[in-house]
Amino acid sequence: MMNDFDPSNDGGLVAENGTPVRQFSVMLPNRAGALASLVKLLRSSSIEVIGLSMQDARDATVARLVVSDTDSAEAIFCEKGIPYTICQLVIVGLKEAGPGLLQCLDILMTAETNVDFAYALLPCPEEMALLAMHVEDYDFATSVLNRSGFRLMYEEDLIR
Known part of the structure; x- marks a missing residue:
């Protein structure tokens, strides 16, 4: 088993707003x-x-x-x-899939952080589109997206 958790970040298990x-x-x-x-x-x-x-x-x-x-x-x-x-994945809840997707990607591009891969998650109960992204720097990307007003989702949010 391999993972990309950063052990220097609270054991790598809990982010500022939840478990990645x-x-x-x-x-x-x-x-x-x-x-x-x-x-x-x-x-x-x-x-x-x-x-x-x-x-x-x-x-x-x-x-x-x-x-x-x-x-x-x-x-x-x-x-x-x-x-x-x-x-770890960054999960972004998008109210408007098309415009929201472009805004999210533009913010990450402006911040000069790379998206390694991305895909949509199955529909969530809150009727938002959910975008899963693996990024080169999880902490940086979540910080940038949080400051830009995007709703980030954590494991606690996805438990159904």
Whole structure:
């Protein structure tokens, strides 16, 4: 297991406004039913997938997952011997998906911070679009976005 938590920041687990959302990257065989089996395994423990991004290659697929209970999912992956990595994501709640997305990206560009990858999360109960981003500097990006008035979401906000 690898992660990009900064141990000098309160143990790397709690940010200013909550616990950073953690994403799993899981290597799956590139065959029919592999993702469904993983989701069934998580659901058998009442864990829901609330964000998903897939990158496939010839023999394997990398599934990036945001789940409703990260700690329990991690325990299942360890117990079942499923290899994974963890990283922190910045989650931005956007009231207007189009204009809000451009404003968010413009602010990060002006601050000269890179977005490594991004994807949308499944709809949230508050009827906001949720954008998940992995950025080069989590603390800097969240600070910039907070100062610009964006609503950031944390693990506590995503538990359903």
